[in-house]
Amino acid sequence: MSVLRPLDKLPGLNTATILLVGTEDALLQQLAEAMLKEDCTSELKVHLAKSLPLPSNVNRPRIDLIVFVVNLHSKHSLRNVEESLHHVDATFFLGKVSFLATGVMKVEITGRGFFAAGQESHCSIHRNTVMKLAHTYRSPLLFCDLEIEDFRAAMAQRLVRMLQICAGHVPSVSALNLLSLLQSSENPSLEDL
Amino acid sequence: MDETVSEFFRRTILKIPLTEMMTILKTWNFLSENQLQTVNFRQRKESLVQDLVLLCEENRASLNDAALLDIIYTQFHRHQKVWDVFQMSKGPGEDTDLFDMEQFKSSFKKILKRALKNVTVSFRDAEENAVWIRIAWGTQYRKPNQYKPAYVVYYSQTPYAFTSSSQLKSNLPLLGQTFETHNSTTPLQERSLGLDINMDSRIIHENKTEKERVQRVTQEIFGDYPQPRLEFAQYKLETKFKSDLNGGILAEREEPLRCLVKFSSPHLLEALKSLAPAGIADAPLSPLLTCIPNKGMNYFKIRDK
Numbered sequence: 391m392s393v394l395r396p397l398d399k400l401p402g403l404n405t406a407t408i409l410l411v412g413t414e415d416a417l418l419q420q421l422a423e424a425m426l427k428e429d430c431t432s433e434l435k436v437h438l439a440k441s442l443p444l445p446s447n448v449n450r451p452r453i454d455l456i457v458f459v460v461n462l463h464s465k466h467s468l469r470n471v472e473e474s475l476h477h478v479d480a481t482f483f484l485g486k487v488s489f490l491a492t493g494v495m496k497v498e499i500t501g502r503g504f505f506a507a508g509q510e511s512h513c514s515i516h517r518n519t520v521m522k523l524a525h526t527y528r529s530p531l532l533f534c535d536l537e538i539e540d541f542r543a544a545m546a547q548r549l550v551r552m553l554q555i556c557a558g559h560v561p562s563v564s565a566l567n568l569l570s571l572l573q574s575s576e577n578p579s580l581e582d583l
Numbered sequence: 584m585d586e587t588v589s590e591f592f593r594r595t596i597l598k599i600p601l602t603e604m605m606t607i608l609k610t611w612n613f614l615s616e617n618q619l620q621t622v623n624f625r626q627r628k629e630s631l632v633q634d635l636v637l638l639c640e641e642n643r644a645s646l647n648d649a650a651l652l653d654i655i656y657t658q659f660h661r662h663q664k665v666w667d668v669f670q671m672s673k674g675p676g677e678d679t680d681l682f683d684m685e686q687f688k689s690s691f692k693k694i695l696k697r698a699l700k701n702v703t704v705s706f707r708d709a710e711e712n713a714v715w716i717r718i719a720w721g722t723q724y725r726k727p728n729q730y731k732p733a734y735v736v737y738y739s740q741t742p743y744a745f746t747s748s749s750q751l752k753s754n755l756p757l758l759g760q761t762f763e764t765h766n767s768t769t770p771l772q773e774r775s776l777g778l779d780i781n782m783d784s785r786i787i788h789e790n791k792t793e794k795e796r797v798q799r800v801t802q803e804i805f806g807d808y809p810q811p812r813l814e815f816a817q818y819k820l821e822t823k824f825k826s827d828l829n830g831g832i833l834a835e836r837e838e839p840l841r842c843l844v845k846f847s848s849p850h851l852l853e854a855l856k857s858l859a860p861a862g863i864a865d866a867p868l869s870p871l872l873t874c875i876p877n878k879g880m881n882y883f884k885i886r887d888k
Contacts, residue, residue, distance in 0.1 A: 426783055
């Protein structure tokens, strides 16, 4: 089966599985480790893939949330995500897909704290490109510099909460509820894009 | 202590930057902790050096001790030297001998001393079965010049030796001969690929086979050991415009199109080696990038055939 479908398998008992798709393996690995450090009542599983489709001969659990990771410094990573999106069934995009853009900021850490400067000149991909992509697929877009440990930990926490909702482990909140909550906070000017 | 030895100590210690002084002296391990504590490391460098030389005299330091200190200094500053690499080849019908470091050192010294009476040879073992050899050359009638030594770094499990000489290269053939009796061509120790199998079984890599392929290809191209340190690579392209369409503005152009790409990095080859495993580039990399160590060039001109 070369297309991922959200409900083609039975869920595991108290299990929530997330699939991280992106070219930069080291970043994905670190994000996975950060997620597994979180206290969580569900049993978490993290699958890392460079691209889709996934190898077909493997027995894998039902995937509850897919996060596509794009590095704004690498056109290669964007192209990879765009091609992988073709292997995801449309029903996944009802709240079970999210985009994550990394490489957004360069942060200088001085003796007294953070100084964050947007290094937009170093980004090969404009923010708007990724925003447009997320908008096209009606999925939320998260920004996080995965190389910074604190930001990564905060993002990991966020993803774990999203994953629990998408797996149905949070009573009376569904993936679709979450999606509509996230979308209403989007910048209204996005409609103009 | 001999005047010349004392002067050699003075000059060697004077070379060491103050920031590295403690580290190097501790590595040398010739002056004891107590002795080092009696020295004021904050005084002017000349006085500090004088104090240290006095301590060396107290300990009855010999020329060999000074030579060892010189080796340690050079090991810390190896990047400041220019190194040549020699690859030894096995003669026909030679057997693979088992390598014994101590035996190697003693016969190396013997052979050199037999050939040249006035020579100082010192050894220091280093990581990865390597030995650093310091050779101070003299002549029939003159004592060895300690200020222009040659260094040889020999990795015993490989056929490679690195040399750096501050003097004429005329002594190199002699070094070559000295190595002939010690052809160690036992194969490189097998290094496991070291694919980090993460401890957490809750993380599953979907593309494991692909990752392994990339690691394998990278290892085939770059090898297991650290890459030579290179900071720049430059590619100049000169080509005439080629077009399938008849005519077009650029097709008539006589002047070739030129393009210059320059790569710079604190450690370019290691950076290239890590591109594919990091997922930033596909493996195998372009042969234009991977041929740098083989061809021994880092400035390329690419022209039309």
